[in-house]
Amino acid sequence: MKPKLTQEQKLTWKLTQQLGQAIELLQYNGFQLQQFLEKQMKENPLIEVETERTVPDYTPAKRGMGFDESFWIDDSQDLAGYVKEQLLDKKLSPTFKQIVEYGIDSLDENGYLTIALTDWQFAFQTDEETIGEALELIQSLDPAGIGARNLQECLALQLFRSSAPSRLAINIVTNHLDWIADDRVEDLMMEYGVSEAAIEEAIQDIQSLHPKPGILVAGNTSSPIIPDGEVFQSNGVWKVALTGWNSPTITIVDYSIDHSRLSPEERDFFQKYTQEGKWLQKALSQRLDSLDRVFKSIVRRQIAFFDYGPEHLKPLVLREIAEETGLHVSTVSRAVKEKYLQTPHGMFPVKFFFQPGLQGGTGDVSAYAIKHLIKEMISHEDKQKPLSDQKLSxxxxxxxxIEVSRRTVAKYRLALKLPSSSKRKRRRNK
Structure with missing residues (x-):
């Protein structure tokens, strides 16, 4: 079938769709952004994208000068964590948030809800309407299709979230999904009173959906690791510059056509793709500004790290960066997701700079720094009289x-994959 123009989309839907795409753009690292823009060029004939793809010849970051992997924060996420992160920009009451998170924790790896609504309701002694609102919220989050209770609902949720929802496809999914498996095209034509071409188009829409949306999250961190920014010192001041991959130039092609001589369909064509190109320019500009503000704020708050090394990393939470930059916490969270910074000490995921901490005599101390000290003390201990967790404390x-309980020392030691003192003890050679 030939592509056709439709005026069925409402302004509110278009705004919602563009907001969703802007959020998605912010989450992309440089490599993922390039893949997205290549797709946009194929879909929009009026835009051209120019990007400085040359990546500096960085020494492969031995993950921070060869420090042990146990120091690192895992940059991957499970489905529940990915979905809960999207609640950051939702204004929910503490009680309702607990109800929603309970539902998220009840999703299986494929994204399907594994708990009955009555059991969910009973767990919080609440009413049916509240549970319905919680389910509706979950089903509005990404990836599209999560929170479904069966395959039909999963596919229908994805169709409703598409740019131009097909009522025919939704009806087929809801009522006659098995007919597609049996290739009963003629029966579908008779049932809905439409042409074979319309049925085939609906079937193609349905076959493009994902029956297990939850597993899409697992593959979300598979892109090559390329730095999104470089931290360097200039005239004694630490600065950060975004790499060229994050600074593409979008040009809207001007064909110098007399639009007055175009047909209404042709004018709609040019207007549609020109508007989409302008939106993309604006979204990329906002993304660049957000990354720049967040990265610079992180560098300002972690000066000791850049001056003296990773063991001097300070505690830091997302909210501190949000307050300094004037951005929402959820925006900061998306800005640092899967991003990497090249530093004189190696390449680090941006999330690495956000560390929990404890109060020390000289101020707050990051958990990372404490782990580093524990590892150093153990590496220099007397192997015949190894240090106990209490002694380390x-x-x-x-x-x-630095006041750290014996239990916390044991927790950090285990995270470092270091055995207990009794297992570290070596007997003297006779």
Whole structure:
């Protein structure tokens, strides 16, 4: 079938769709952005994209000068974590948020809801309407199709979220999905009173959907690791510059056509793709501004790290960067997702710079720095008299004015994959 223009989309839907795409753009790292823009050029004949693709010849970042992998925050996410992150920009009451998160935790790896609504309702002693609102919220989040209770609902949710929902496809999915499997095209034509071409188009729409949307999240971190920014020192001041991959130029092609001589369909064509090109320019500009503000704020707050190395990393939370930049916490979260910074100490995921901390005698100390100290003390201990977790706790307090309980020391030691003192003990050679 030939592509056809439609005026069925409402302005509110277009705004919602564009907002969703803008959020998606912010989450992309440089490599993912290039893939997205290549797709946009294929879909929009009026735009041209120019990007500085040359990536500096960085020394492969031994993940921060060869520090142990156990120091690192895992940059991947499970489905529940990915979905819950989207609640950051939702204004939910604490009770309702608990109800929603309970539902998210009840999703299986494919994204389907595994708990009955009555059981969900009973767990919180609430009413049916509240549970319905919680389910509706979950089903509005990404990836499209999550929160469904069966295959029909999963596919229908994805169709409703498409740019131009097909009522025919939705009806077929809801009522006659098995007819597609049996190739009963003629029966579908008779049932809905439409042409074979219309049925074939609806079937193609349905076959393009994903029956297990949850597993899409698992493959979300598979792109090559290329730095999104470089931190360097200039005249004694630490600065950060975004790599060329994050600064594409979008040009809207001007064919110098006399639009007054075009047909209404042709004018609609040019107007549609010109508007989409202008929106893309604006969205990319906003993305660049957000990344620039967030990266610079992180560098300002982690000066000690850049001056002296990773063991001097300070505690930092998303909200501190949000307050300094004037951005929402959810925006900061998306800006750092899957992004990497090249530094003089190696290449680090931006999330690495957000660390929990404890209060020390000289100020807050990051968990990373404490782990580093524990590892250093163990590496220099007397192997015939290895340091117990209690002794390590006392040394941190006495030598570094850092109060850490024995239980916390044990937790960090296990995270470093270091055995207990009894298993580290070596007997003297006779």
């Amino acid at each position: 006392e040394m941190l307090k006495n030598e570094f004015q």
